[in-house]
Amino acid sequence: MLILGIDTSTSAIGAGLSDGGGVLAATHRIDARGHTEQRAPLIATLLADSGVAPRDLTAVVVGNGPGPFTGLRVGMVTGLTMAHALGIPVHGLCSLDVLAHQGAAITHGEILVATDARRKEVYWARYRVGPTAHEVERLTEPAVDRPAELPDDVRSLPTVGRGPVLYPDLFPNALHPHDVDAGLLALLGGRGIAAGVTMPVEPLYLRRPDALTNAERGVPS
Numbered sequence: 303m304l305i306l307g308i309d310t311s312t313s314a315i316g317a318g319l320s321d322g323g324g325v326l327a328a329t330h331r332i333d334a335r336g337h338t339e340q341r342a343p344l345i346a347t348l349l350a351d352s353g354v355a356p357r358d359l360t361a362v363v364v365g366n367g368p369g370p371f372t373g374l375r376v377g378m379v380t381g382l383t384m385a386h387a388l389g390i391p392v393h394g395l396c397s398l399d400v401l402a403h404q405g406a407a408i409t410h411g412e413i414l415v416a417t418d419a420r421r422k423e424v425y426w427a428r429y430r431v432g433p434t435a436h437e438v439e440r441l442t443e444p445a446v447d448r449p450a451e452l453p454d455d456v457r458s459l460p461t462v463g464r465g466p467v468l469y470p471d472l473f474p475n476a477l478h479p480h481d482v483d484a485g486l487l488a489l490l491g492g493r494g495i496a497a498g499v500t501m502p503v504e505p506l507y508l509r510r511p512d513a514l515t516n517a518e519r520g521v522p523s
Contacts, residue, residue: 303495304354305361306384307488308345310377311369311397312417313464315340317348318485322492327352328485338376345380361390363491365397365482368425368444368506369417378505393491393501398444398463400487402429404479405462406438414456416465416473419446424465425508428456446508449473 303322310316318328329348331340349356364381367374378394385392398415405413410433416426428441449457449465449472457472466476494501 303360303492304358305363305488305492305495306345306349306359306381307363307365307484307486307491308341308377308381309365309397309400309482309484309487310341310373310380311365311367312481314481315344315377316482316484316487317341317345318483318488319348319352319354320485320488320492322489322496325483325485325489328483328488330481330484332481338372341376341380345384356384356388359384359388359390361385361491361495362392363488363501364392364394364503365400365484365487366394366504366506367397368419368446368508369397370420371507374505374507378503382503391495392503393494394503395487395491395494395501396427396440396444396506397482397487398425398427399438399440400482400490401462401479402427402431402438402440403486403490404483405429405460405477406431406436408477409460412441412459413477414459414461414465414473415463416449416452416461417463418465418468419508423448424452424463424469426452426456426463426465428459444506444508
C-alpha cells in the first residue's frame with residue numbers, strides 16, 4: 303500500500319505519502335492564493351525526494367474540504383485526474399476531520415476546528431477526542447459562519463485551524479496545528495481503506511462560488 307494524500311482546503315497546499323501504517327513523507331507550502339500554480343510541482347517534488355514513481359502509488363486520498371471553491375477544486379481535480387490516469391482508486395476525507403486528529407495528538411475532550419473561509423467567516427465543526435489520538439468523533443456537521451455568531455461555549459473550546467490566528471479575541475484557546483497535514487490525510491485514508499470504509503470524493507463547498515455564469519446568476523443571455 304502506498305497512498306498519496308492531497309489537500310488544498312486551507313492556506314496550505316499539502317502532499318503526503320503513507321504506507322497505511324505511518325506517514326512516510328509530507329510537504330506543505332503556505333500560499334492562500336497559489337493552489338493552482340503550486341500543487342503539481344509540490345507533488346512532483348514529494349515523489350522525487352521519496353524515490354517514488356507515480357506508478358508505485360496504489361491509491362490517492364484527497365481532502366474534501368470544506369474550503370474556498372477554487373482552491374479546494376484544484377486539489378480534488380488533481381487527485382481525481384492522477385487516479386484516473388494511473389488506474390487506481392481515489393478516496394475523500396473531510397479536511398476538518400484530519401485537523402481534529404491533529405488536535406487529538408495534543409489534547410483530549412471536546413475541541414473545535416475552525417479554518418479560514420474568507421469573507422470574515424470560518425468553516426467549523428465540533429469534535430470529541432477520546433483518551434487516545436485515534437478516538438475522534440465529529441459532533442456537528444461542517445458549517446460556515448462568522449466567528450462571532452458561534453455560541454460562546456463553542457468558541458471557548460481548544461481550537462485547531464487558522465480561526466484563532468485570524469480572530470484571536472474570539473477563539474481564546476488556540477492549539478498549534480493551523481493547516482491540514484497531508485501525510486496524516488494519507489494515513490487516515492489508508493486506515494479507512496484497510497477497514498473497508500466508504501470514502502466518497504464529495505466536495506464540501508458549503509456555499510456557492512464567487513464566480514458564477516450568467517445562467518447561474520439568473521441573468522438572461
